[in-house]
Amino acid sequence: MLPPRIPQPSLLQLHQWVYRPIQFMEESARRYGESFMMQFPNAPPFLLTSNPEVIRQVFTGKPEDLYVGPVNRVMESMVGKNSLLLLDDQEHIRERRMMTPPFHGERMLAYGLSMRESANRVIDRWTVGKPFTLHEQFQDITLDIILKTVFGLTQGETFEHFRELFIRMLNLGSHNAVLLMSALLPPERMLKLLSVGREPIHLGPVKADLSRFLPWAQLSRLMKEVDTYLYAEMDRRRAEGVEKREDVLSMLMQARDEDGQPMSDQALRDEAITLLAAGHETTATTLSWALHRVLQHPDVEARLREELRQVAGTEPLAPEQVSRLEYLDATLKETLRLLPVAPAVGRVLQRPMKMGEWELPAGMAVMPCVYLTQRRPDLWPEPERFNPERFLGKRSSPYEYFPFGGGARRCIGMAFATYEMRIIFAELLRRVKLRSATRAETRVGRRGVTLAPEGGVLVVVESRS
Numbered sequence: 340m341l342p343p344r345i346p347q348p349s350l351l352q353l354h355q356w357v358y359r360p361i362q363f364m365e366e367s368a369r370r371y372g373e374s375f376m377m378q379f380p381n382a383p384p385f386l387l388t389s390n391p392e393v394i395r396q397v398f399t400g401k402p403e404d405l406y407v408g409p410v411n412r413v414m415e416s417m418v419g420k421n422s423l424l425l426l427d428d429q430e431h432i433r434e435r436r437m438m439t440p441p442f443h444g445e446r447m448l449a450y451g452l453s454m455r456e457s458a459n460r461v462i463d464r465w466t467v468g469k470p471f472t473l474h475e476q477f478q479d480i481t482l483d484i485i486l487k488t489v490f491g492l493t494q495g496e497t498f499e500h501f502r503e504l505f506i507r508m509l510n511l512g513s514h515n516a517v518l519l520m521s522a523l524l525p526p527e528r529m530l531k532l533l534s535v536g537r538e539p540i541h542l543g544p545v546k547a548d549l550s551r552f553l554p555w556a557q558l559s560r561l562m563k564e565v566d567t568y569l570y571a572e573m574d575r576r577r578a579e580g581v582e583k584r585e586d587v588l589s590m591l592m593q594a595r596d597e598d599g600q601p602m603s604d605q606a607l608r609d610e611a612i613t614l615l616a617a618g619h620e621t622t623a624t625t626l627s628w629a630l631h632r633v634l635q636h637p638d639v640e641a642r643l644r645e646e647l648r649q650v651a652g653t654e655p656l657a658p659e660q661v662s663r664l665e666y667l668d669a670t671l672k673e674t675l676r677l678l679p680v681a682p683a684v685g686r687v688l689q690r691p692m693k694m695g696e697w698e699l700p701a702g703m704a705v706m707p708c709v710y711l712t713q714r715r716p717d718l719w720p721e722p723e724r725f726n727p728e729r730f731l732g733k734r735s736s737p738y739e740y741f742p743f744g745g746g747a748r749r750c751i752g753m754a755f756a757t758y759e760m761r762i763i764f765a766e767l768l769r770r771v772k773l774r775s776a777t778r779a780e781t782r783v784g785r786r787g788v789t790l791a792p793e794g795g796v797l798v799v800v801e802s803r804s
């Protein structure tokens with residue numbers, strides 16, 4: 340037997356998933372319960388579930404039975420087919436092993452000062468009394484951090500040039516039109532569509548280049564430019580000696596698999612873009628939500644400030660003090676419980692499997708729903724209430740709380756992101772007092788595959804310390 344199926348046409352379901360994801364998930368859960376089937380055009384049906392037992396089976400299943408690649412195919416045109424997000428089974432295990440060392444908890448200390456510096460560069464620009472959108476500022480900080488720590492770029496002309504390129508590329512990549520196209524077209528067709536935009540398009544007597552009106556054509560050209568740069572940069576590093584460098588890309592260039600083989604240049608390019616795409620927007624969005632909630636809860640803000648004062652006094656937070664900010668950690672966890680950037684994670688069954696009470700056929704995608712599970716009233720009392728205390732001194736079940744996904748595919752950047760967010764948040768608390776500059780309720784909107792605050796959280800600096 341299969342779970343209840345949403346009876347709407349597949350195109351309408353896709354439209355709702357893209358344009359009103361929260362209402363769609365909530366209404367469907369109210370109507371059909373904790374597990375229900377959804378259907379998008381050109382895709383196998385999939386099961387969205389908030390049942391912890393099914394989620395446990397998904398996260399503890401064997402890699403050869405549960406593939407992620409088909410679920411992430413919408414991102415292939417940007418991240419490339421060698422991306423960790425798209426690889427499965429043995430290829431994924433091999434690549435993940437090579438990519439893990441730069442993301443180990445201890446490595447973070449080496450990036451701490453650079454992260455703090457990036458936060459300060461942006462905070463320095465804020466003027467007392469002048470409203471601004473927080474999300475953009477956080478994007479600026481997290482992009483800066485990725486460029487320095489992952490790509491190993493240092494401030495200067497090239498840095499600014501590539502910052503500009505990456506911003507445009509990421510904005511186009513998360514354009515809803517590109518997302519819809521990627522979901523509707525099989526990957527080979529999408530790649531073909533992208534290649535259409537690589538050269539200017541002229542129709543008959545029309546002199547203007549028509550491709551500049553197509554978001555995917557613009558994306559394609561930008562990616563070409565980014566790729567050219569990345570390959571040249573890798574060659575340059577090899578010539579100059581990559582061994583001395585500490586950034587993630589340089590470490591990946593030196594990584595070897597069990598047979599002593601390095602990653603190919605194409606794989607290095609794909610993984611670098613993957614880390615940029617997966618690590619920049621996610622972190623900026625979570626920080627925006629966290630600050631948005633904290634500004635609505637003066638008691639939480641006061642407690643955060645007190646904790647910071649006890650740990651670091653009035654000095655900037657030292658990288659090794661980060662682990663002592665337990666209340667800040669709980670605040671970020673609570674933010675990710677209520678407002679997870681990825682609403683669901685997915686796996687496609689490679690053979691028929693029994694999950695919970697359901698007999699599921701091969702080819703079906705099972706999607707543990709982060710958003711609905713983390714708001715179940717039986718697991719999370721008063722689920723709508725923002726209450727960081729619920730995480731203090733407690734470990735939650737990985738099948739009831741999983742904003743970073745789970746099992747062998749859990750986010751490789753989790754330690755990086757949680758460390759980075761604590762550094763940025765602490766620096767912000769230490770240096771400024773913000774207040775919200777809007778009365779309107781901030782709604783959840785989609786940015787690419789993530790859920791972000793619509794309008795970006797308008798704030799104003801009340802005072803500086």
Ligand code: HEM
Nearest residue numbers: 617618621622625681684742743744745748750751752756
């Ligand atoms: C608050 C910040 C972040 C959140 C909420 C987040 C969330 C996630 C989620 C939900 C997944 C899918 C896991 C699954 O399918 O089970 C994922 C995968 C991934 N994330 Fe993150 N992420 C964040 C930051 C980062 C950062 C900073 C990086 C790297 C710099 C990163 C790199 C990746 C990669 C490479 C994967 C694919 C892992 C694999 O398939 O083996 N993420 N992330």
